Amino acid sequence: KAGVTQTPRYLIKTRGQQVTLSCSPISGHRSVSWYQQTPGQGLQFLFEYFSETQRNKGNFPGRFSGRQFSNSRSEMNVSTLELGDSALYLCASSLSGGLPGELFFGEGSRLTVL
């Protein structure tokens, strides 16, 4: 069974630009969560989607947004990039009715903002 797939794996942007990251969950998983990982703050929750609806949102500015499609694939977008947005962005999927808190992570998209 294929794992969580994230694209692109690496990208470089400049301040002010926007970026879209993509995530394909494990087949059958309908919940997708996004996290930002930085050396200073660690892993921080961005948002969670289930059946195309945002179910929860972390404490990030409105420049961070996401969506989920009918096939459970998800995208997140960051507009007006700032230097501090440089991070590893991780997507995780989970199974409805599965173990609470068991998330299956992708390998991440590493964003560098210059």
Added chain:
Amino acid sequence: QKEVEQDPGPLSVPEGAIVSLNCTYSNSAFQYFMWYRQYSRKGPELLMYTYSSGNKEDGRFTAQVDKSSKYISLFIRDSQPSDSATYLCAMIGGGSQGNLIFGKGTKLSVKP
């Protein structure tokens, strides 16, 4: 005070040592406690899972939860070089099960 505190290390031990990793938390409402392992350039993977207080053992790994002290631990027996990774404690935050609150992670290196 952050909701979950974890010593970032790094922690370096010789092969075969017993490793103790710890986290403290502030929210007494937390019920589910996880340990994730993250290898370099990889996403985290669930290693151990505990509900409420008590111990759970899985091979060389033991997870302990002491809710009265708001303290959780992960013990690794007979540590191996392949255990070298960052270990993150996690708890389910509010609202939904996909919202995990992570410690900052402890980087462990096991030397042959």
